[in-house]
Amino acid sequence: MIYDFEQILKSELGSEMVKYLLSLDDEAAAKQLFAKARETRDAVIGNKVYLRGLIELSNRCSKNCYYCGIRSGNKNVIRYDIPDDEVLKAAEFALQNNYASIVIQSGELNDKTFTKRVTSLLQKIGNLTQNQLHITLSCGEQSPDVYRQWFDNGAQRYLLRIETSSESLYYKIHPNNPKHNFTHRLNALESLKGIGYQTGTGIMIGLPYQTFDDLTNDLFFFKDFGIHMVGMGPYIEHPDTPLAKFSKIMLPLQQRLELTLKMIALLRLLMPDINIASTTALQTIDPLGREKGIAAGANVIMPNITPVKYKENYNLYEGKPCLDEEPDQCTTCIDMRVKLAGGEVAYDQWGDSKFYKRSQSKQ
């Protein structure tokens, strides 16, 4: 069926229409939706795709999220911390390869040894690169003081996925205890934005018990919150986690991928000038998954530049791609992949969220 997207989008995209488009099982309509999202991105922020070199700093985690392969309860994981000199080497690699931006991600640790280490790493990276790299942190929930300290020492962006905007679903995928608290997570996100970070969040798509209403609400949560960046990906089971037991009631992987692409496209239409990442989990389901994300309106890709010897132990879900590839191999492959998706890799550009800049200039 051919839909008149021009007509549909003339009026503001409301929640009923979003839910309808998400639930629509029609390949031709999905293609039109992706084309419209691409067109909107190209018209508003261009077709440039920004790179964020991902460094998986540590897989030690004090939390026990039911879905995550590196949860503290998984005793099969060999835990690691990448020493400072190797992190610095990775940062240097990003700079030399003109990435302009890195993401430092880890399990959630709140002890002073960890939080001070991150502060000192930020200083060292800043000195080494003369502050030429923009740094995103993704190290979970921390106190406002710790967020402030990291911001003051050179982190410009922070990624903290809300995982789902539905409180009841949140407690189906996390233990219900003070360490895993929906309100604390929301407050942490508020605190990041208040401090001045370019603030990113996201959700997983295809979770057991997740409904089209939940996904629609997630998109409007991003909009109402005024989020600057989003990374959404399909949920993928890890066999050593409690949530994997619910596989029978989950959508097949291919459908999770298609739903993720629709979520990206709809978000692009709802928030045309934010940064949207095409996540690694998409590539896990389909070798061309990340290109499809770009073709559905995303504009950020995160090449993994973690040294190979650590990568295999940052196994969030089954089948994570490129585990045996050194960073330089990954770079060549990403360059080619973005070109294939019709995008253009934006080397040497920080690629700040335009929406963030717009909201800052209003203050």
Ligand code: SAM
């Ligand atoms: N520990 C920090 C946190 O949770 O915010 C950052 C690292 S955590 C590994 C980054 C993200 O990985 C989580 O926010 C979650 O959305 C995603 N993730 C974890 N397990 C996953 C799975 N099985 N499938 C897809 N994404 C997963």
Ligand code: SF4
């Ligand atoms: Fe830890 Fe983050 Fe995994 Fe939760 S999602 S177990 S906080 S690494």
